[in-house]
Amino acid sequence: MxxxxxxxxxxxxxxxxxxxxxxxxxxxxxxxxxxxxxxxxxxxxxxxxxxxxxxxxxxxxxxxxxxxxxxxxxxxxxxxxxxxxxxxxxxxxxxxxxxxxxxxxxxxxxxxxxxxxxxxxxxxxxxxxxEEGFVYAIYALARAAEVNDEDTGNHILRLGEYCAVIARQLGMSEGYIKAIRLQSVLHDVGKLHIPPNILKKPGKLTEEEQKIIREHTLFGAKIIGEHARFAIGKAGALTHHEKWDGSGYPYGMKGEEIPIEGRIIIIADSYDAIRNKRVYKPPYDHKTACDIITKGDERLMPCHFDPKVLAAFKETEGLFEKIYEQIKDKT
Ligand SMILES: [Fe+2]
Incomplete structure (x- = not known):
């Protein structure tokens, strides 16, 4: 035995x-x-x-x-x-x-x-x-990265689920869905390198501070490193703030130049940010979140998203609401 x-x-x-x-x-x-x-x-x-x-x-x-x-x-x-x-x-x-x-x-x-x-x-x-030990270690690393961030609660758990929903709707393989559900939780791991006073600053950020925050994408990719098994996590960390119209960061990539992981995570991350309280805004309900993502507001525009990923979001928004309700933060 x-x-x-x-x-x-x-x-x-x-x-x-x-x-x-x-x-x-x-x-x-x-x-x-x-x-x-x-x-x-x-x-x-x-x-x-x-x-x-x-x-x-x-x-x-x-x-x-x-x-x-x-x-x-x-x-x-x-x-x-x-x-x-x-x-x-x-x-x-x-x-x-x-x-x-x-x-x-x-x-x-x-x-x-x-x-x-x-x-x-x-x-x-x-x-x-x-496998269980591997998954556990990834979540522990993701939680470590949130220590100085805003109150993010179960954000990483929800994000993984939203990404899986979109990937499935896009017809990705079960292997890919499993990988993005897990590895997308590391998208903000680079925030470990960002000074807490900038991450937690309540007011408007200066240009210099914005520049520093934007580097979390590059640091994230560096922390995740080169292992082939983490390629999805690395690409997601690096490009989850790139926008379809080229107005994102760190590189200003455009359209399909942006890896699919980045194009999926940005919409999942946006939905969860809208639903939760942020220093600059109150929490919004599901319908408002859908309106902002599909019609835009002063921060987001539909042209920031890959049209195919946006269509997948529209098809599955009911599941986003369900996930948010099921893995909600305790208030
Ligand atoms: Fe980020």
Whole structure:
């Protein structure tokens, strides 16, 4: 048995009682907490309340087969990060491809080999823990950057969700959506370099102070650095104040010269800034926020946004309101 920090919960799904009993007899003595389900529908309702760490899923089942169950797990935001191992007598290449297309993390053949299944579970638990640690560290860094900023509350959490909504509406891949949801939270990390008295200044900023604040984009890109896995976060930090008409900073980029991350974050960031209190303005309601983004005010103009991203915002503004309400700051 490998070392575990917490008890790992496993849900086994199979229409065959003997197969389920076999898995239970194998896993329980190894310290796993095991739940069993004999069909897809039961499995889905158990997942909702039990939140397993791993799901062992039989492919051939009556009513709803394993592929369909897997697609439902992966299509639900609350359950999509739970690793799924497909367990089946099917061995063909097509079956493996179908498993991958359904979103399964792994695939093992029946009859189940005890060593093999324990090794796969161990690997997936480690990968899940590493991913959770990675995500946690990114949020910690993003929160550190907010320490001297205005009262930003859950701003970074909402921003990630808005960016994911826009990216999905634009037809981006699931991988891209996942990456921008996470990495966009680092867009203002460069503020770590900006003196607190400038970030917190209540009145109008001097030209020199504005120049200093604008450098948070360059510093952000520098902090995030060159790792290929952070390319989206870096591009977003660098270009989230660039405007489609070329009037933004730090480079005055225009149109599609601006990376798509920057074009998405600017609209998400604008919506959240409008909804919240800022030193220069009171908080506004959803409708006013939509009016300002689509018609403009003294600070924003629709020509600041990529027309395609603006159209995606218009299509999904209801979701923006929902996200704002769900991840609202406590007052
Ligand atoms: Fe910024």
């Amino acid at each position: 490998f070392e575990q920090t917490e008890i790992v919960k496993i849900l086994c799904v199979d229409d065959n009682v003997e197969s389920l009993e076999l898995l239970e007899a194998l896993l329980v003595p190894k310290g796993f907490k095991v739940k069993l389900a004999r069909d897809g529908k039961t499995a889905l309702s158990i997942i909702e309340v039990y939140h397993p760490d791993i799901i062992l899923l039989d492919v051939v089942m009556p009513y709803m087969d394993g592929y369909e169950v897997c697609k439902k797990i992966k299509g639900n935001d609350k359950t999509k990060n739970i690793p799924v191992i497909m367990v089946t007598v099917l061995r063909s290449k097509e079956d493996r491809i179908e498993s991958i297309e359904a979103g399964a993390e792994d695939f093992i053949s029946k009859p189940v080999d005890a060593h093999e299944i324990l090794a796969r579970i161990k690997m997936l638990v480690r990968a899940k823990e590493a």
